[in-house]
Amino acid sequence: MTEEQAEQADDVDEDVEDGTTDDEASGLQAGDFVKLGYTARTVEEEQLVDTTDPDVAEEEGVDDQQTEFKPRTIVLGEGHIFEAVEDEIVGAEAGDSGTVTIPAEEAFGEHDPDDVETISAEKIDEDDRYPGAHVQIEGRTGHITTIIGGRARVDFNHPLAGEDVEYDYEIVDVVDDREERAAGLFEMYLDVSPELEIEVDEVEEEVPVEPDDEDEDAEPEFETEVVEKETLYVESTPQLTMNQQWMFSKQQIAQDVIDKVGVDRVIVQEIIDGAGGMMGGMGGMMSGMGAGGGDIEDALEDADVDADEIVDELEADADE
Structure with a gap:
């Protein structure tokens, strides 16, 4: 072994001892919460796919929707954005920006001619019998391309199938505050921004008592202990209560928030003001x-x- 090789070996040993290596990942990594600004358009037609920019939304005439256009909080490694964009962000830093082109097969899929079918117009509501209408047929979602007489041509592909997508992004910030993280998850899943806060509560909890070794057949016994639990309190606004995604998936969403934010439980509070008049x-x-x-x-x-x-x-x- 040469002197240079011996020095390199010593460096490796030192890195192992302190838990680092020359190849140790730097920058943003999977599991990090980041606030991301972006605008995505189709490459060929430059059709707007999605944006967080209020100026772009105004230019495209979509700013009248019930949506607040602002950077969104996502969690890297959770599939919240296109994989190709996520690959670019991993290892980057807050303030970095870039452009990623996503091929059709990785965006909304290739256009499949077999998913374009001719059906009876009787299966379509009268108000939706026109080209371009989005329809539900036997549990499938599609859009009408042509309709002649009693027959309609319905494309069951995604409307953007076959389109490459150009994705401009900027990493606005890294989100470390846990309440901001929770708020970001609610906005991402539900497009709702409820008031919330994290508090530590003392809660009585039944815990098992160690059985007596001499009495193996004894019934399990429990005792009450006071334990501390971190609780995320969420105000149940009308927008949250009536949100269909929340109505059908509140258990899964709450569990995901618990896992990612690191609280013990979520309590949704309904506030009813005293009536007057x-x-x-x-x-x-x-x-x-x-x-x-x-x-x-x-x-x-x-x-x-x-x-x-x-x-x-x-x-x-x-x-x-």
């Missing part, structure tokens, strides 16, 4: 009638309130 007056009237035995319709009439109208509104709400 008419309802306050109604409460006073009700208590007065309870004491005096008056008639509810007479009381409503005295208060210039239409009882039939209230009943109709309550029934309508119940039907909804």
Whole structure:
């Protein structure tokens, strides 16, 4: 072994001892939360696919949607963005930017001619019988390319199938704050930004007691202990409550937040403000009638309130 080789071997031994190597990964890695700004367009037609830029959204006429255009928080290594873009970001730093071209097969798939079918127009709602309409046929989503007489040509490929996509991105920041991370996950999954905070609670918990070695057949016993749990409190806004993705997948979403943010549990709180005005007056009237035995319709009439109208509104709400 030459002197140079001996020195290299010593360097390797030192690296192993302190847990580092010359090839140790640097920069952003899988599991990191990053705030990403981006605009994606098809290469051939330059059709907008998605953007976080409010100026681009305004130029394209999509800024009237119920969406806030701003950089989005994603987790590297979780498939939240195209793999080719993720590969570019891994190892990069906050402030870096770039452009990645994603081939069709890795974006929205190649266009498959076998997924273009002719079907009876009777299977399509009358309001959707026109070229370009997006339709649901027997559980499949497609768009009408042509419709003549009683027959419609429906393309069940993704509307952007066969299109290469150009993806301009900028790594705006690395997200370290855990509440920001949780908020970013909710925005990514639900496009909703609920108020939330992390608190440490003391919770009573039943824990098993070690059995007596002499009594192997004894029933398991438990005792109550007070333990600390990190809790993510989320305010249940109407936007969150009525979000279909949340309605059907709240358990999976909450578990993912627990795993990625590192809290022990998620508590969704519904806040109901005290009612005033008419309802306050109604409460006073009700208590007065309870004491005096008056008639509810007479009381409503005295208060210039239409009882039939209230009943109709309550029934309508119940039907909804």
